[in-house]
Amino acid sequence: MAAIIIPSSLETAQPTEVVRWAAEAFGADNLVVTASFEDAVLVHVAATAVPGIEITLLDTQYLFAETQWLVDELTKRLDLHLRIVRPSAEVVPDNRWQADIEGCCQVRKVEPLARAIAGKQAWITGVRRADGPTRAGAPVAAYDIGRGLVKVNPLATLTDDDMALYAQLHELPSHPLADKGYASIGCWPCTRPVAPGEDKRAGRWSGNAKTECGLHV
Numbered sequence: 001m002a003a004i005i006i007p008s009s010l011e012t013a014q015p016t017e018v019v020r021w022a023a024e025a026f027g028a029d030n031l032v033v034t035a036s037f038e039d040a041v042l043v044h045v046a047a048t049a050v051p052g053i054e055i056t057l058l059d060t061q062y063l064f065a066e067t068q069w070l071v072d073e074l075t076k077r078l079d080l081h082l083r084i085v086r087p088s089a090e091v092v093p094d095n096r097w098q099a100d101i102e103g104c105c106q107v108r109k110v111e112p113l114a115r116a117i118a119g120k121q122a123w124i125t126g127v128r129r130a131d132g133p134t135r136a137g138a139p140v141a142a143y144d145i146g147r148g149l150v151k152v153n154p155l156a157t158l159t160d161d162d163m164a165l166y167a168q169l170h171e172l173p174s175h176p177l178a179d180k181g182y183a184s185i186g187c188w189p190c191t192r193p194v195a196p197g198e199d200k201r202a203g204r205w206s207g208n209a210k211t212e213c214g215l216h217v
């Protein structure tokens, strides 16, 4: 990959401008956009900035039915070019999440992501600083040494209010569980609603020290 200079101006750029910069700097075919579909903002930003851009969903086999509903709704509404990446063929629904969450995330998230980004030059994610303390220092764009590509977080600087306003302005559907106290939404076995005042990611792997699935570390 030719040396890419990451402009400092990205820090104050609009999310669509960040995605456009990435598409111009690397080429749309060299990008991977991964979306968890816990909300509609990232996919709307990406599909607006670069119409037809591929959006990747990591299907762990444990997505909420409500998440699948939002995937279908947005795919129709935004005419998304959706790519679904699944675990390897030998990985089937099992009880591993009850006793070995690291191993379960490894085969259902980390390994499929590695396949999804193999050979790509940049990875666009929905990570935000407001997600919680482990993400408070997330850059808008930076070289990810471990993965050998540039990780781009176009929503990094957006607050929760910014997200709500963006969704409202663009009349985007919300995740059906968002109004039921689910502040961060992943796999159904490892996600619970949070109480008022609780950290947003407290509902993920509740009762365990784990706070990240291994994708954003």
Ligand code: SF4
Pocket: 060, 062, 097, 100, 101, 102, 104, 105, 106, 108, 109, 186, 187, 188, 189, 190, 213
């Ligand atoms: S979040 Fe839970 S169910 Fe999903 S891959 Fe990780 S351990 Fe398995």
